[in-house]
Amino acid sequence: xxxxxxxxxxxxxxxxxxxxxxxxxxxxxxxxxxxxxxxxxxxxxxxxxxxxxxxxxxxxxxxxxxxxxxxxxxxxxxxxxxxxxxxxxxxxxxxxxxxxxxxxxxxxxxxxxxxxxxxxxxxxxxxxxxxxxxxxxxxxxxxxxxxxxxxxxxxxxxxxxxxxx
Numbered sequence: 001x002x003x004x005x006x007x008x009x010x011x012x013x014x015x016x017x018x019x020x021x022x023x024x025x026x027x028x029x030x031x032x033x034x035x036x037x038x039x040x041x042x043x044x045x046x047x048x049x050x051x052x053x054x055x056x057x058x059x060x061x062x063x064x065x066x067x068x069x070x071x072x073x074x075x076x077x078x079x080x081x082x083x084x085x086x087x088x089x090x091x092x093x094x095x096x097x098x099x100x101x102x103x104x105x106x107x108x109x110x111x112x113x114x115x116x117x118x119x120x121x122x123x124x125x126x127x128x129x130x131x132x133x134x135x136x137x138x139x140x141x142x143x144x145x146x147x148x149x150x151x152x153x154x155x156x157x158x159x160x161x162x163x164x165x
Contacts, residue, residue: 069125
């Protein structure tokens with residue numbers, strides 16, 4: 001695991017995010033290399049440190065009501081939520097002004113509440129026990145409904161697919 005000093009050094013280190021090459025200039029702009037190669041590395045190096053500190057600071061240091069599952073990747077909702085949290089972190093860390101502040105307010109705090117609370121995917125897990133997620137039942141949508149799905153919709157700005165009377 002990485003120490004918080006290592007994480008801070010990475011955030012302050014290898015990149016200069018203030019130059020014009022990092023502006024959203026469109027497809028010709030150079031691609032910014034992420035600090036972490038994927039959500040798994042980011043969760044193990046950054047999120048668990050932040051979550052541990054957050055847990056110590058809540059409920060008089062007991063972290064009551066905040067649950068974590070070491071097999072976080074086995075929960076589809078957590079996997080999706082933590083990957084989106086990592087992607088937001090990678091993007092907002094480039095904002096030299098309020099980027100990370102916005103990330104904590106708009107992304108980290110709500111995600112922690114959703115993932116670790118009484119109704120979150122880790123609600124039955126703890127550091128010693130993992131409970132598999134059960135998929136909800138779902139019936140296939142009829143064709144009359146499926147024609148309205150996003151993959152059947154016209155491209156943005158394109159002609160409408162169906163004319164309505």
